[in-house]
Amino acid sequence: MSETFDTVANFHATKKEVEYVDFETAKEADYNKIGFKCGLEVHQQLRTEKKLFCRCPASTYQKIDEYDAEVVRHMRPTLSELGEYDGTALMEFRTRKNITYRLKNETTCTYEIDDTPPFKINTEALKIAIQISLLAKQSVVGELHIIRKQYLDGSIPAGFQRTGIIGIEGEIPLKNKTIRLIQLSIEEDSAREISDIGHERVYRTDRLGMPLIETVTYPEMLTPQEAAEACQYLRFLVRSTGNVYTGIGAARQDVNVSVTGGTRVEIKGVAHIKWIPLLTHNEAYRQVALLKIKEKLNASIKPDDWKMNVVELDYSKLTSSTHFVIKAKDENKKLIAVNLPNFKGILSYFTQPGQMFSNEIADRLKVIGCLEHPNMLSSEMPRPEFFFADGDYIRKALNAGENDAQIIFWTDEYDRQIATETIEERCLMAFDGVPNETRKGLPDGTTIFERVLPGADRMYPDTDSAPIRIPEEWIEEIRQTLPHDVSDEMKTLTEWQVPECAWTYILRNNLMMMIRRINYETDVPFNFIAKLFSYDLNHLEVKFHHLVILLSQKYWVCSAS
């Protein structure tokens, strides 16, 4: 019985079963068929001098090894306003992370590390947020209520982010449809992660507390391309105010994806709009694959009857010399084998290009179990040397059946239980289809598990702040300062006969007022100036990147005046 499973063949066969369509050849009809749906949460840093709830400078950054002091925190789950624990909170608590914050005196005061209550909200930031809310045709609230949104991953030392709704509803126009907005909130930015290894996670607190807005759309984008288009429009919109930061990390989006029968999965922190289409495409098909797995599993066994068997292996009985195992032995780790009934063919089931179901388990072992990659071997590895030699011993020790699959992992006693539970939990979730989770996008267009998706239970009123009134006078005053509507500017560009391929550069860099001004002062035709900017300046920008960014920021100042 020592012949091994043909993992590669199974991977390709299951990819076919999923009816995976390559991104390059996918058509709208393909997305309609799987019921692709996408919504956006677009984060944008506001251009203010100081942070949102304290008087530290905004947008001053520190290098990784540049810090004056360290503070250590652990996060514990707490109850929501309605008396419930949040799922993510409990998961983060199980991971038992030591969180270290590296503080630089210049950028961090006692507020950021939650050793002092918030100061009065930054009015400058508040007014910019209202301006953008009005531009997006939203209903602006009468009173801003600061809410605590829990984050137990440590990205905020308090364990929660202070946030509040500025406006709700509203809409943005795409080429062929209108996308509705759910809300726009003002919030504080999070700390930047430096590293996350085993039980130690390290952050720096420079970015923490910078004013940020989050614009949330309804899940109304029905193709990956529409998602990118909506994101692009929102970017033009916020930049048209001239009141937002640009550059790496100043704008980040979370992209929500679901398919028919699937679940909302959030791809966090996508740094570039051009990454959105491929990421959402792959996530949609990952969900389709997980739904197929669900079908298969439920046809073979009832989840209630599914029992995982776990044994500790005896190093002396192993014949193979896989270096992971040798290393584990050297480090005095325990070698644990798990039997997964009826999972034969599931572990190597296609989920994303280059990834299979066992990756879903391995990623959770890393995040929840704190076991660093590579953290497991399985009976369905692409290169099954280990099992080839010791498969019989392992299967016998586990009392494994013909249709079962096996996983081996190595751990110290401290992490053993959580790791075992994590494997069991993910396998049981496979019977339900697509787990609620947030995932991290990789540059190759695939995603990996990041955390369990939090729910409304993580919201709690901020008992440290009183409601903040947004008076009618403010609304009136801000209405006077609104820039032209982006959709109107698009019409203007059409009237000026500027080719569509030139629009992105002009709108992204907020150059419309500049073009009008040059035309006013020199009588050079709009069309010529627009093309000069978007072709020639764009070309220069590629060559002398930083210089042009600097220049364009100067333009904002003069174009706003």
Place this chain on the structure above:
Amino acid sequence: MADLFKGYKGNALEVLKKYKIRVWSDAVVSTTRGEFAGIVLPRAENDDDLHIVLKMVTGYNVGILVNTITNMIEEGYKEANYKIPEKEFPYSAEKPNVKLFGTGGTIASRLDYRTGAVIPAFSPGELYGAVPELADICNMTTEKLFAVFSENMGPQEYITLAKCIGKEIENGIDGIVVGHGTDTMHHTAAALSFMVQDAPIPIIMVGSQRSSDRPSSDAALNLIHATKAAAESDIAEVMVCMFGPTSDEYGLLHSGVRVRKMHSSYRSTFRTIGDTPIATIDKDKIVHIKDNFKPRRKDRDVKILPYFEEKVAIVYYYPNMQPDIIDSLIANGYKGIVIAGTGLGHVNKSIYPAIERATAKGIAIYMTVQTLWGYVHMFVYDTGRDLMAMGIIPADNMLPEVAYIKLGWALGQTDDLEKVKEIMLTPISDEITEREPYNGYLIFQGGIPEMEAYLKRIHK
């Protein structure tokens, strides 16, 4: 009727009545700024009457300006019922028994819609539900004595607390934890140090600087440390157990008569003044810093001395203080005054006559220092000698707050000023120490290179 509109008043109340909308209604509100939908929440009493608060389906709350409202429709009703999940606290015969007295404060708290602030919640089941680690340390029972914030603690509460502690000791408890708001924890700690003498077990006061409804709260760890100290430590004194650094690393056990809250919001706010703390504590161990403490005993002997004279005041001296401040205390029948004087224990000449009037009336006046660190030395300058001649008694290195509590306690026992003086100047614990160790005064100055290098190395 008023209850339907919890907290709403004036204009907002009129609007709710007009559209027949009550608190907890699931409502759709049309306004000139657009349409909003959500559950109408109660309004905090001190907030204005111009807004109505909605909780939206996303969990966010928003306020709606009433004069923009054009219509409201009730579509449902959903009352929130906040409750900390209770789990029965496990019992095991081998574990020590600890009693936790609640006085209020933020050890366990929940939201209060009336004020928008947090209010305390407390029972063994709730605590176990929130901090299950406690069950690994001891068997715990709890008793809620009061539900007040620490600024509302006073002599009556000190006396009740002392008596309850006495009874628990008699009944054989192994350790006592007192949950307390942090603002006046050191006053209560001093009061208990004087009212509960020669206890055979540890009496630990604990609180939190960040309420337990936030994930980064110090409440759970402080409570774990305090419970461990009560259950396991061999130090039978009244102590305050709070964070050492602001990091989640270890706690300090401070003498109840030398401890003071030194920062309005930092977690590491409690410091021992003029001495070192008694011990450090973390989840695994208690490490002694001092070894001259009163040890835990098996007997059940304890002296409960529940006395307090309320007509005692602290006067914090400032330049150009006028004599009428002292005179008003005389006129109001005060029996004792603790002065927090400048430097070595001084006040200006212009209040001398008032001080003479006070001592002539038989008011006990004790001098402490507003520098907090160091001893009163009234022989060094003429001012000090003059003041002593007028009857002011130097209180050595007793902290002003401790001297205030002790004077109230002493005058509660006797009117005989000689006896009062004997009580005041005979240390019961370490409220007066014979010597001040060189490491009893440490306020590091940030910015200095050596200090910065040190800060980078330790966890603040």
